[in-house]
Amino acid sequence: MKALEVVAKIEDLVKITFELEKLIADALESVHHHPQHDLNLGYRQAIWAALEPDNDNLGHQRRAFLANLTVRRVLPIWYQTFPHDDTPQHILAEAEQVIAGTINKEVAQKDSERFWQEMQQLGYKDSSMAFTVGCAAAQALNTAIEDEIFDPDDIDYNLTDNQDTEGNDASFFAACAYANGPVWQIKSGKSDSTKRQEFWEWWLTQAVPAAWEAVREQKEFVNL
Helix, strand or coil, X not given: CCHHHHHHHHHCCCCCCHHXXXXXXXXXXXXXXXXXCCCCHHHHHHHHHHCCCCCHHHHHHHHHHHHHHHHHHHHHHHHHHCCCCCXXXXXXXXXXXXXXXXXXXXXXXXXXXXXXXXXXXXHXXXXXXXXXXXXXXXXXXHHHHHCCCCCCCCCCCCCCCCCCHHHCCHHHHHHHHHHCCCHHHHXXXXXXXXXXXXXXXXXXXXXXXXXXXXXXXXXXXXXX
């Protein structure tokens, strides 16, 4: 997909800054050329920073919305394995409560830690990708509590996700769920690069602009 086509597609959705527009176009080119069609963590960090460099609270709300929306994209994968378990939905609702200020952050932090441990145990027991959806939900809650952890003044576009996944963000886990595994499992034939590309193209052209639009200058947070 050419950069001009990307920009036109984005402009059909919402009005975003030129900086963010260019970052999305560059990131899409990177995904296209990546051997496994992955989106480097460095590009995601640059996009997080561009969601509002001059207003930390506004940017935090947008990043929290983005993480929440990202997890909702892969909730059907959870329900394929656990059709009667709404735990990720509850965690995402709690993340919205954190941003709205209607729940104590200490309570939410304890819930996040408990849920993360539950998902780790589930990962040992279950071979499906459902547990990565749960991990994504836990990390979305962490984003609502603490924001994304990165240095906006030290962006390295070549930075990739850590194979020790505990500190990875919600979008990493969501991409794993969507592509049936992390990028480093491509040689084993477990993960699907075409699905990974499809996920990141959605994230860049739809989720990121939606996060920009969802939280406006008057700091209105739109619940999902």
